[in-house]
Amino acid sequence: MFSRKFLMCFIFLCLGVWSLNSRAALPDTIDKIRGSIVAVGSIYPSKRVSGNKPKAIYSGTGFVVGNGRQVVTNYHVITARELDVVKNETFAIFSGRGKAAKARAARVVRTDPEHDLALLEFEGPALPAMKLASTKWLREGSEVAFTGFPIGMVLGMYPITHKGIIASVTPIVIPAQSSKQLTSAQIKRLRNPLQVYQLDAIAYPGNSGSPVYEVNSGRVVGVVNSVFVKGTKESVLERPSGISYAIPVRFVHQLLKSH
Numbered sequence: 001m002f003s004r005k006f007l008m009c010f011i012f013l014c015l016g017v018w019s020l021n022s023r024a025a026l027p028d029t030i031d032k033i034r035g036s037i038v039a040v041g042s043i044y045p046s047k048r049v050s051g052n053k054p055k056a057i058y059s060g061t062g063f064v065v066g067n068g069r070q071v072v073t074n075y076h077v078i079t080a081r082e083l084d085v086v087k088n089e090t091f092a093i094f095s096g097r098g099k100a101a102k103a104r105a106a107r108v109v110r111t112d113p114e115h116d117l118a119l120l121e122f123e124g125p126a127l128p129a130m131k132l133a134s135t136k137w138l139r140e141g142s143e144v145a146f147t148g149f150p151i152g153m154v155l156g157m158y159p160i161t162h163k164g165i166i167a168s169v170t171p172i173v174i175p176a177q178s179s180k181q182l183t184s185a186q187i188k189r190l191r192n193p194l195q196v197y198q199l200d201a202i203a204y205p206g207n208s209g210s211p212v213y214e215v216n217s218g219r220v221v222g223v224v225n226s227v228f229v230k231g232t233k234e235s236v237l238e239r240p241s242g243i244s245y246a247i248p249v250r251f252v253h254q255l256l257k258s259h
Helices: 004-036 184-191 250-258
Strands: 037-043 056-065 070-073 090-095 102-112 117-122 143-148 160-172 194-200 211-214 220-227 243-248
Touching: 004 037, 004 056, 004 143, 004 160, 004 211, 037 070, 037 102, 056 090, 056 220, 070 250, 090 117, 102 250, 117 250, 143 220, 160 243, 194 220, 243 250
Parallel strands: none
Antiparallel strands: 037 056, 037 090, 056 070, 070 117, 090 102, 102 117, 143 160, 143 211, 160 194, 194 243, 211 220, 220 243
């Protein structure tokens, strides 16, 4: 019979090895999924744009799925502002790192406002697609990470990764952009809120659309869609709450099946 002291030492040793393996796995996982992370925004067809408007505008983050030319992001990312159709402004995704980043024209294929998701398809060569996890809920306390562009292109096209845990499975209501967009389904949601992941991790507005994935496998388990704001929206950058929310991947599965 093993002594109780020996057994406790063995358990702590196993936990220590598991923790080290978990930390070691994340850099490998980031290397594997980095090429699938894109910025989402818009571009103008001409390099020279009259007035003060820039030739490219960043709105959020997205990740490549499916056939390698499809990108999942938040619905609110593509509806944050109206495109300037007079100057032929179009949706776009931005891939690559630093000065090697390239913009590719994209179109909206499908939207799911109820779950704050949108599917885009871009032109040009395919990019590596991320794998989706099953529709099974992750247990609270599970380690996850997400990669995206938390403050847009201020620091250039360099994706940033944050790590945390699934803090809770909690109800949340996805707000409509305006009363005109409030559907009967959304009104029903007010009585029966959507269940989402609450993350114990710091996210910023630019992280909207970032994939939340398993640390070891890189499989997508959710999509960052909002952060808990204390005070004003401007205070998020200076004093982040450390509480973020993510739409479960089951709704990404539905979005792709509907396509």
